[in-house]
Amino acid sequence: MPDDVHPQIQAIIDRTVELGIPKVQSISTQAARTLVEKMAAARREDYPPPDVLKVENTSTGPGYGHVPVRIYRTTAEERAPVIVFYHGGGHVFGSLETHDTAARFLARTTGCTLVSVDYRMGPEHPFPAAVEDAYDAAHWVADHADALRIDPARLAVCGDSAGGNLAAVVALMARDNAAFAISAQVLIYPVIDYRGGTPTYARYGKGYGILEADTVSWFMERYLPDPELRGDWRATPHNAASHADLPPALILTAECDVLREEGRDYAAQLKAADVSVEHVEFRGMIHGFFGYLGLVDDAERAHEISARFLESVWR
Template sequence: MTLDPQVVRMMELLAKSKLPPLETLQPPAARKALTVRHLRARQAVGKLIPPEPVHAVEDLVIPVYGGEIQIRLYRPEGTGRMPALVFFHGGGFVLGSLQSHDDICRALANFTPCAVISVEYRLAPEYKFPTPLMDAYAAAEWVFANADDLQLDAQRIAVGGDSAGGNLATGVCRLAQERGGFRPCFQLLLYPATHLADETSSKRQFAKGYQLDDTLLHYFHQHYVHTEDEFQNPMVSPLLHAESDLAQLPPAHVLTAECDPLRDEGEAYARKLQRAGVPCTLTRYDGMIHGFLAMGAFLDRAEEGLREVAEVLRTNAFQRSV
């Protein structure tokens, strides 16, 4: 295991931000600190670049159970009904926003090309499980219900996300399977959190010094659930689903990073999908850390990864037979 030199340099820059560890802060302060940390690091490498242009970007407010949330629709150039990815951002269910994953969504919209709908689900601990999951489900349901008005091809709408967002994407697929109202054509799981209580080899090996420390994971997980008993709920820890419950899920792609505490559980989930008969591909990025796709200001392999993901969507999720 060798960290990519650009990862080493990035972590050195982040260490110089002199901000307190996120897990020592209350969630509202942690959200602000994360933004400041990455802004300072970008300034240090001279990469305060404007967002990648997308043909059309629109913010919308949609109804969910017990309230409203914001979504952002990215639409590349093109006419007619296009395929779409409903995307749930990462951040341990506690951090993250439309803005934190704006770069990823713009890149996927342009590289694939497809529409991307980014979902600002309500965060823990203000809104614990199952609210983030139900917000994600309601957003996907809304996109399917409004596909005609949005000029989307309802037969080619995928769901996906990174880290905690990948966890939510698995839950949306299971709920859609159980309720029968809509069916995503594909699930895109980027270094997903699939078992919130499991102790794996990668969690032990990368417990300290790889951005997603064990103390930060604990902070996220404790904020998400009401009691630790909920860690055993398959809607919280999807790796606990019986294979028979996974058998009818949409095809999937799982992407993992070698130096990521969540690597083993993500790869275990991919293997479980495969054993259940679900078409599932798996890619591991050597030398990378958790969240690397959002680190394009520092890492050349972030763009490489996003282009690979776009190719997976284009060929495995959105390609129509002629």
């Protein structure tokens, strides 16, 4: 068993082994989706989602892909700051439900309106379907600022894991298309390059929670079945022609995570392009800890750091 993880994380790993929860890469796509939904539901029973002022399910409508979204309001303010949030799950599983608690907590902690995006996923809808939905959703939020009662000048994109990948890509697309402005990006242990190969794949590739090196390959086969597309910058934001003129970024990484190195590298890449970057690494944490609210103290701390970062950018 790992000896370098935080005791609160070790307890989660031990419980997973005790319950005999299978590795994602050992089961079918549908079985993995069912498993993740059941695990999220069980977690909600132990840690009930926090209340917010209002929750609304809707979609982006014509011209913006008809993407399902869930809007969390924490304030009656007419022009509230807004976070467009993309859930993780390797672009294969995860949903508005699996990330409902995290979305509520982040909305409450930041005082923002939060729009959680239910983008299409592989293998039924491989790359670039998720990218298209992610961009359309952010564009819709910006274009409907008055109706949504949000301030388009305080629009941030945020996501964990695969969602962090989408947030980073949407920030690049918004810069290039100049159709709307993104003021900040919060990337939580983001996928920057599915092809892997960093030292942390060998160090933390097995036995450190839900995401193993083989799990990333399992995701890639479903989201990016065409090997020729795996280096496309919309899948691998590391490969964008330029990272200049991007919005300020907060990048959160977990020490015991196969994705740690690429998160660190992306922070360095943005800094080299003169982008304002704050990088925080959480010692002893594993991939997915951002959602372990009520179980891991650093989960709540990660939400609070995100709130402070956004406040500093918008101030």
